Every structure is written in structure tokens, then in C-alpha cells.
Amino acid sequence: MSGVGLIMAIIIGILAGWIAEKVMRRNHGILMNLVxxxxxxxxxxxxxxxxxxxxxxxxxxxxxxxxxxxxxLFLLGLFTSRRRALH
Known part of the structure; x- marks a missing residue:
């Protein structure tokens, strides 16, 4: 993230994770949204x-x-659904 400080990077990370969570219809907590x-x-x-x-x-x-x-999240979804299909 160019041009933003550490605190802003954390806030942007949480927001980006939350938006991605809603778009991909997942349900994570705030810590996972940050990650x-x-x-x-x-x-x-x-x-x-x-x-x-x-x-x-x-x-x-x-x-x-x-x-x-x-x-x-899309790539992780592909990986986990393939993994479930193999079991």
C-alpha cells in the first residue's frame, strides 16, 4: 500500500477484508478480515x-x-472445495 502509514494500512486491510467477505458471502471475524x-x-x-x-x-x-x-478468497474457495471433493 503506497503512500499510507501503518495505522491507515491496518484500517484499509480491515475494510478490504470486510468488503471481500461481503462480496464472497463469507463470515469471518475482524481479525481474519485484517489478515x-x-x-x-x-x-x-x-x-x-x-x-x-x-x-x-x-x-x-x-x-x-x-x-x-x-x-x-476465491482461490481459497477453489482449494477448499477441491479438498472436500477428494474426501
């Missing part, structure tokens, strides 16, 4: 960098973190 949001921010930043997409500030960081968090 999903922060990991999603890293994932989203990595992908945005590879695609040469620039973002900055709070809104840009929130959008990229949310997109990354949604992608993360």
Missing part, C-alpha cells in the same frame, strides 16, 4: 505492478487491497 485484507493488499499490489497499473493514496490502496482480497 485477508493485508494479504490481499500484497497480492493486489503484486498483480497491479505486473500489469503496470499505478495506484496511490487511500482510495487506490483500498481498491487494490479489496481486489486482491476477493481474489484470495
Amino acid at each position: 485477508v485484507g493485508v494479504v490481499g493488499a500484497f497480492l493486489g499490489s503484486f498483480i497491479a505492478g505486473m500489469l503496470d497499473i499505478e495506484f496511490g493514496g487511500i482510495l487506490g490502496s483500498l481498491l487494490v487491497a479489496t481486489a486482491g482480497a476477493i481474489l484470495l
